[in-house]
Amino acid sequence: MSPVIETDRLILSPVAEGDYADLCALLADPGFFRHIFPQALNAEEAWFRLLRDVGHWQVMGYGNWAIRTQGDGRYIGSVGLLSYRRIVDPAFDAPEIGWGLSPAFQGKGMAFEAAAAAIAWAEQHLKADRLVCMISPDNTPSLALAGRLGFKPYAETTYKGDAVILLERAGT
Numbered sequence: 001m002s003p004v005i006e007t008d009r010l011i012l013s014p015v016a017e018g019d020y021a022d023l024c025a026l027l028a029d030p031g032f033f034r035h036i037f038p039q040a041l042n043a044e045e046a047w048f049r050l051l052r053d054v055g056h057w058q059v060m061g062y063g064n065w066a067i068r069t070q071g072d073g074r075y076i077g078s079v080g081l082l083s084y085r086r087i088v089d090p091a092f093d094a095p096e097i098g099w100g101l102s103p104a105f106q107g108k109g110m111a112f113e114a115a116a117a118a119i120a121w122a123e124q125h126l127k128a129d130r131l132v133c134m135i136s137p138d139n140t141p142s143l144a145l146a147g148r149l150g151f152k153p154y155a156e157t158t159y160k161g162d163a164v165i166l167l168e169r170a171g172t
Contacts, residue, residue, distance in 0.1 A: 023046050082097070088166070
């Protein structure tokens, strides 16, 4: 069974079909995708991402959570523990964490709250020696968040032709 996690302000639930319309809107928002994709993802690409995320829980026993606000249930983004088998050098040898919030909710501590909850879940359930993440060097807010979460850079490389910084957090 895929876990639902509640924090003071947020509900994290495994990505599900009902998240599709919200995911389409988020992936089309330039303020969201500018550090992740070269252009907005269309509805078909959003559907494939949703299917990937649903299947990830089935295969790996962990994956992406949709983040919604407590009370009104507004969709604000996602956070997840991932094993995407990315072609990156050096290769990831630990679960990856990723997060992304709608620009309307950035800078309010919600990404930290969601990612900290996902890390706490990983510490209890994955028993991994470390977590990794990959962030564009231009994405200073995510780099700062990663630092607040205890991640430290260990490599600079490229992913799909773009520069990225690989970070790690020990002790999960």
